[in-house]
Amino acid sequence: MSFRLKTVLGIAIIEGFLLMLLVWSSSQTLENSTFRELEKRGITAVDMIAAAAKDAILSNDLGRINSIVKAIVDTEGIVYARIRTNLNPGLTPSEESAGDPKYLTGDRVEDQDVEHVDDGVYDVKKELTELDEVVGSIELGISTAELEMIREQSLQRLAMIAVIEMLLVALFSLVLGNYLTGELARLETAARTVADGDLGHQVEVTGTDEIARTIRSFNDMSRRVQGSYQELQQSELLYRSSQQRLDGLVASLLEGVCLLDDQQRIRFINPAARDHLLKLGNSSVEIGATVQFPDLKREQVIVDSGLAAFELTTTVNDIPHIFELTSRLVPNQQDNEKEYVVVMRDVTDLRKSQKALQEHQQMTTVGQLAAGIAHDFNNILTVILGYSELTLKSEGLPEVVREYTIRVLLQGERAAELIRQILDFSRKVESESERIDLVEFIPETVQLLHSGVPSSIEVKQHFDEGVAHVEFNATKLQQVLANLLLNAADALPDGGTISIRTDLLKIEEGDPQWGKLAVGDWVRLRVEDDGIGIPSGLIDRIFDPFFTTKPVGKGTGLGLSQVYGLVKNHDGLVNVESVQGVGTTFTILFPPCEAVAHVPPQEMQRVRRSASSAGPKTILLVEDQPEVLNALEFILHSLGFQVVSAIDGEKAVEVIQKRGDEIDAVLSDIVMPILRGDQLVGELLELGFDKPIFLMSGYFPNEINLEDFSGSIAGFLQKPIRTEELKKLLSVLLEEDPAEN
The missing domain is CATH 1.10.287 (Helix Hairpins)
Known part of the structure; x- marks a missing residue:
């Protein structure tokens, strides 16, 4: 049933009920008022008749009484009239003049009120008295037909008015219902339009009534909804963008991140975590799968406070991997459940780098x-x-x-x-490299070391064709081969075989053993023996400085450390593989190079200055160690030089200031507590000293920056000083002065 029909029927029923109530109430009121009027009329008529007929009764004037009765009966609405007298009980009006005969037979009972009339005649009676004595009575019958007719007419008019009113109300209700339903229909259509997505839809306002105000409120609501929806869309775009960036960031992390519940079921996981969990032996790493961590109980990973941290080691394709795990409780207030974020890192390379750094620090120390x-x-x-x-x-x-x-x-x-x-070994000395042909160099070195290898040991050499040259210092490479060959010989106390092999090794991308080296061809040198082997617990320490497995007095513990340092300093790599009772293989990889002629570097520029004069030359010797000073004085005297000594740089400056003309050259130590040798050079140059200046030191040249003095000093002498080396260095002073030739 439509709202309009409901409105019309509801109003019609209510109006009909109210009209019926009104008609009934009106009819009751009309009836009561008519009855009272009739009663009043009856009383008034009786009183008037009594006043007119009393004298006739007292005078016993029958003619007059009959004329009164007749006049009364002729009055409209009077059904009968009767006058009785007690003075003459036989005196009665005639039937013709008393009214309707059927109402004159017998005595009639006076009606108390009109409501109780049941024969259509209202009977009124009044006694006449004189001197407190009843002298007669008057009886009057008044018809109620007129009253009924008036009442019926009134009811008809009321009913007609009610019908007209109901029709008007129905018409108004119909019009009102059409208006309301039309406006509601517009609102309904607008609401559906908004529901379909047009959140800013507006409804035309055509009035100023409550419906119009409701439509205005609806329009305002739709505008606000549209604004809120646009803000929500913007927020959603920002959220999605942030979520995408966050997902991309988490997905790009090298660290594995996963979210677990308290039963170790996966709720979130990034690609790195999938890879790590698969390496840790989990067959399923999808959302909802239960994960396990080797050697860890659930209670160790799922902790309710603090941070749990672990390291796990596993082997993938025969390659050991070390994983670092951290677990922390993440409160989930929405679901009121416990969740745990687990971060996993493959720290294999980090541990290797830390170990390498530790080794480097150890080597530096x-x-x-x-x-x-x-x-x-x-x-x-x-x-x-x-x-x-x-x-x-x-x-x-x-x-x-x-x-x-x-x-x-x-x-x-x-x-x-x-x-x-x-x-x-400590890589403090830099040496010049040259390009070396291993096919020629190795047999020569083996021949030099032949006396150190027992005759019970056979040395085999295998060289592949096309092996490239390597860039290495010849002396250092000879030390490397000597250490490896003599170590192999020590591993064969009862004799055996040592094999020296060279070939080209091609390293591919992602090579599991040599992955850290550059992709391409490398020269491989292998020294193999079938000796006693190295215990597995010691193989990681054989390159440590001062570590040796040989008896006291048989080894210094520096041989393999020196090999490691020399090869690494030449951009190579050393690897060892050993099985006890089977033998050991040392592998060295060299970067290849083309075979070209080696050009030695230029020697340090030597400044030649003319000697002062013919005859013995005078040397200013500067040395802070007294024993070294005395020894060098004796050596210089043996070479024919006169010596003036100074215990430090300041004393040397004083000598030059006083006896500078007598000094033909200066030989000074570099590391001294007062005025270092390099500082002394600067002081002497400022004083205008133009004779040869020689420096010496117990440190190696690469530890002392001599480039700053290459144009100011005549030469450098490395301690310990040999007489011949000193003589060669000072040869410029032993030659004759060119001016004398």
């Missing part, structure tokens, strides 16, 4: 220690070697003393070589 020790040892060896050489030059030296002195000299030389090896 050892190198610094070695450099300091080498400086002091070189000073000591300068004294030992200097006095030994002076002793050997002495005349009449007993043979046994000469033999002992030669042994001391040889041991000093060996000590100096050991110091060089220590510095080589």
Whole structure:
């Protein structure tokens, strides 16, 4: 049923009920008022008749009584009239003049009110008295037909008015219903339009009534909804953009990130986490899958407070991987459930880098220690070697003393070589490289080392054709081969075979063993033995400095460390594989290079200045170590020089200021507590000293920046100082002055 029909029927029913109530109430009111009027009329008529008929009754005037009765009956609405008298009980009006005969038979009972009339005649009676004595009575019957007719006419008029009113109300209701339903229909259509997506739809306002105000409110609501929706769309776009950036960021992380519930079921996972979990042995890593971590219980990973951190090691394709895991509780207020974010990192390369850094720091520390020790040892060896050489030059030296002195000299030389090896190992000494043909170089080196290899050991050499040359310092490469060959020989106490092989190794992208090296061809040198092998627990330490498995006195622990340092310093790589009881293989990879002629670098520029005059030359010797100073004084005297000594740089400056003209050259140590040798050079140049200046040091040249003095000094001498080297360095002073030729 439509709203319009409901409105019309509702109003019609209510109006009909109200009209019926009105008609009934009106009819009751009309009836009551008519009845009262009739009763009043009856009383008034009786009173008038009584006044007119009393005298006739008292005078017993029958004619007059009959005429009164007749006149009364002729009155409209009077049905009968009767006058009785007690003075003459036989006196009665005639039937003709008393009205309708059927109402004159017998005595009629007076009606108390009109409402109780049941025969259509209202009976009224009044007694006449005289001197408190009833002398007669008057009876009157008044017809109620007229009253009924009036009442019916009134009811008809009321009914007609009600019908007209109901029709008008129905018509108004119809019009109102059409208006309301039309406006509501417009609102309904607008609401559907808004629901279909046109959030800003507006409805035309055609009036100022409540419906119009409702439409205006609807229009205002639609505008606000449209504005809110646009803001929501903008917020949603921003959220989606942020979510996409966040998803992209999380997806691009090298760290694996996953969200787990308290049963270790996956709720979120990024690609890196999928890869890590698969490597950790999980077969399913989809949303909802339960994951496991090797060697970890659920209670260790799922913690309710703080941060849980672990390291797990697994093997993938025979390659060990180390994973670092962290787990933390993430409160989920929406679902009131516990969730845990687990971050996984493959720290395999990091651990390797940390180990390499630790090794580098260890090497740096050892190198610094070695450099300091080498400086002091070189000073000591300068004294030992200097006095030994002076002793050997002495005349009449007993043979046994000469033999002992030669042994001391040889041991000093060996000590100096050991110091060089220590510095080589610590990578403190840079040496010039040259291009070396391994096919020629290896057999020559093996031949040189032949005496150090027992005859019970067979050395085999295998060279592939087309093996490229390598760029290496020849002396250092010889040390590398000597260390590897003699180590292999030590692993064969009962004899065996040592194989030296060279070939080209092509490294592909993602090579599991050599992946860190550049892709391309590398020269591979392998030294293999079938000896006792290296225990697996020691193989990671064999390149550590001072680590050795040989008995005391048989090894220094620097051989393989030196190999490692030299190869790495030449951009190569060393690897070792060993099985106890089977043998050991050392592999060295060299960057290949073309075979071209090697051009040695230029020597340090030497400044030649003219000597002061013919005859013995005077050297200003500057050295802060007294024993070294004394030894060098003796050596210089043995070479024919006069010596003026200074214990530090300041003293040397004073000598030049006082006796500068007498000094033909300066030989100064570099590292001194007061005014270093390099600073002394600057001071002497400022003083205008233009004679040769020579520097010496127990440190190696690469540790002292000599480039700044290359044009200011005549030469550099490395300690320990040999007599012949000193003589060669000072040869510029032994030559004759060109001006004298």
